[in-house]
Amino acid sequence: MQCMIRPTGAVIAQKVEVADSFFARLKGLMFRKELPAGCGMLLAPCPQIHTCFMRFTIDAVFCDKSGKVLYVKEQMKPWRWGRFVRGGHYTLELPGGSLQGRVRPGDELVFADHFNQTTLGE
Numbered sequence: 613m614q615c616m617i618r619p620t621g622a623v624i625a626q627k628v629e630v631a632d633s634f635f636a637r638l639k640g641l642m643f644r645k646e647l648p649a650g651c652g653m654l655l656a657p658c659p660q661i662h663t664c665f666m667r668f669t670i671d672a673v674f675c676d677k678s679g680k681v682l683y684v685k686e687q688m689k690p691w692r693w694g695r696f697v698r699g700g701h702y703t704l705e706l707p708g709g710s711l712q713g714r715v716r717p718g719d720e721l722v723f724a725d726h727f728n729q730t731t732l733g734e
Contacts, residue, residue: 613627613628613630613723613724613725614626614627614628614723614724614725615628615652615654615704615721615722615723616721616722616723616724617714617715617719617720617721617722618679618719618720618721618722619720622714624652624673624704624706624710624711624714624715624721625650625651625652625704625706625710626650626651627650627651627652628651628652628653628654628704628723629651629652629653629654630653630654630656631653631654631655631656632654632655632656637655637656637658640653640655640661640705641653641666641670641705642664642665642666643665643666643667644666644667644668645667645668646667646668646707647668647670647705647706647707648707649707649710651706651707652704652705652706652710653704653705654702654703654704654705654723655702655703655704655705656701656702656703657701657702658700658701658702658703659674659696659697659698659699659700659701659703660693660694660695660696660697660700661688661694661703661705662692662693662694663688663689663690663691663692663694664690664691664693666690666691667690668690668707668708669687669688669689669690669707669708669709670688670705670706670707670708671684671685671686671687671688671705671706671707671708671709671710671711672684672685672688672694672703672704672705672706673703673704673706673711673715673721674697674700674702674703675700675701675702675703675704675721676699676700676701676702677701677702678720679702679720679721679722680718680719680720681715681716681717681718681719681720681721682697682698682699682700682717683695683697683700683717684711684715684716684717686708686709686711686712686713687708687709688708702721704721
């Protein structure tokens with residue numbers, strides 16, 4: 613599925629992988645060599661992240677249950693702990709440098725597959 617910013621429709625990631633089980637979230641992006649450009653991982657539920665055992669820098673977008681952006685962390689280096697985001701339910705992890713200031717708190721993320729568009733929490 614894709615991730616876009618509402619209402620502009622600007623695409624943040626072309627291919628988003630969902631990690632919504634305990635073990636999928638636990639593993640996350642650990643031990644991968646890279647996260648290719650245009651790809652991302654959506655962790656749910658997830659109000660806090662870390663980059664332990666990761667080999668690359670990431671950008672992270674923390675959203676509430678409706679998809680409203682609460683906090684953005686760009687260029688998070690390996691072996692760091694992120695802050696706990698109060699009200700955070702979803703976290704989208706992207707390759708470092710993907711965002712370049714395009715996403716800000718208050719924006720809304722929308723996810724779409726080839727057939728429909730879905731706002732988080734629907």
